[in-house]
Every structure is written in structure tokens, then in C-alpha cells.
Amino acid sequence: MKGIIFTEFLDIVEDAFGLEICQQMLDEAFDEGSYTAVGSYDHKDLVKLIITLSKITDVPATDLQEVYGKAVFSRLLKSLPIPINDKTSTFDFIRKVEEHIHIEVKKLYPDATPPRFDFISETNSIMTMDYHSARCMSHVCLGLIQGCADHFNQKIHVEMDAIKPDQSHVRFHIQLVAS
Incomplete structure (x- = not known):
């Protein structure tokens, strides 16, 4: 999975829940959080982060995925080389x-x-x-x-x-x- 998915996820978690929760999620998932937008990573690491965030926040993992997808759309759109009119x-x-x-x-x-x-x-x-x-x-x-x-x-x-x-x-x- 491309790193931009991970970097955007961490940004959205920080924006929505704050730096402290984002760091707690990384710590509890035993994840260093060192992703680059152009790197490639195992999607299971993202799943682990989502499950960990769900446990911390008591928000169902499926809801977190939907919120993430909705929030990341406009960010990904900016990086796409296709004409939108x-x-x-x-x-x-x-x-x-x-x-x-x-x-x-x-x-x-x-x-x-x-x-x-x-x-x-x-x-x-x-x-x-x-x-x-x-x-x-x-x-x-x-x-x-x-x-x-x-x-x-x-x-x-x-x-x-x-x-x-x-x-x-x-x-x-x-x-x-x-x-």
C-alpha cells in the first residue's frame, strides 16, 4: 500500500483526536509511525492502527474507516493528474x-x-x-x-x-x- 495512505491517515488522526491520541495509537500498536508518502507498506499495518485507534476511542473500526475515506478524498484528489471540470x-x-x-x-x-x-x-x-x-x-x-x-x-x-x-x-x- 502506498505510503500516502499512511501519512494522510496519521494527519487525519492527529487532526481529529489530537497528537496525544495519535501517539498513544502508535505506541499501543508498536508502530514507529515513520512513513513516507512515496514508500510502500503492508496494509496490515494500517489495519492494526485502525483497530488500535478503535480500542482507544471506542469508535467502531468500520466507522473510523469511513471517516478516514471521506476525509482523505479531497487530499488524494489534489495529487491526481486527471482533469476535473x-x-x-x-x-x-x-x-x-x-x-x-x-x-x-x-x-x-x-x-x-x-x-x-x-x-x-x-x-x-x-x-x-x-x-x-x-x-x-x-x-x-x-x-x-x-x-x-x-x-x-x-x-x-x-x-x-x-x-x-x-x-x-x-x-x-x-x-x-x-x-
Whole structure:
């Protein structure tokens, strides 16, 4: 997993819970917290940090993943080399993630294994897609989808159906909600 995910996570934890909680999380997870944005790290280390933060804060790990995904969306968007214009929508952007961003990530980092999206169906107001990832972080994906909708000033309703119990395969039903 690319280091930017870790560095942003630590920044968000510090912003949301303070430096003391962030340090406590690192200490209790036996993690030095020395990540670089361009490094590659085992995703299990991030999972361990999330579980440790959940124990410290009594916030469910799935909720922490969603909050993280939502918060990190705008930070990751700034680092992406794709054109975003006034006509880009939540659905357009989600498609660009799979059709452009993940492809470019693999070109830049041949060892990278980004999640895969399979688009099942789409209308003007509903998108159904499958998320596939060995990292089983579908709640981060949910947060990213929510952050994406917020960025494009669209209201959405999202349902998640775990196709596999470990959440390595999850179906998302995303519906645009009229304002």
C-alpha cells in the first residue's frame, strides 16, 4: 500500500483526536509511525492502527474507516493528474478511478495492487458496482465515495452488500438523491 495512505491517515488522526491520541495509537500498536508518502507498506499495518485507534476511542473500526475515506478524498484528489471540470459528477469520477487512475498507479508502481471496480449497471441516478480488494477495506471505499459526492455537491444514498464475508468483494448501490 502506498505510503500516502499512511501519512494522510496519521494527519487525519492527529487532526481529529489530537497528537496525544495519535501517539498513544502508535505506541499501543508498536508502530514507529515513520512513513513516507512515496514508500510502500503492508496494509496490515494500517489495519492494526485502525483497530488500535478503535480500542482507544471506542469508535467502531468500520466507522473510523469511513471517516478516514471521506476525509482523505479531497487530499488524494489534489495529487491526481486527471482533469476535473464543472461537468464531472460523482459517477463520472468513480468511473475515472477505475478506468484511468488505477491504470496509472500500476504504471507508476508496478508492485501496486489497487482495488478493482466492476460496473454492474448505471442510470442517471443509480450506479451499482462491485469492489474487489484483498485488503478488505470496503468501508474506506464507502468513505471515499461519500467524500467524492460531497466534493461534487451531490447527495447520495449508498448501500453495501458483502458478497464475500471477509468483504474482499462488496457490491455498492449508489443512488443520487434529489436536492
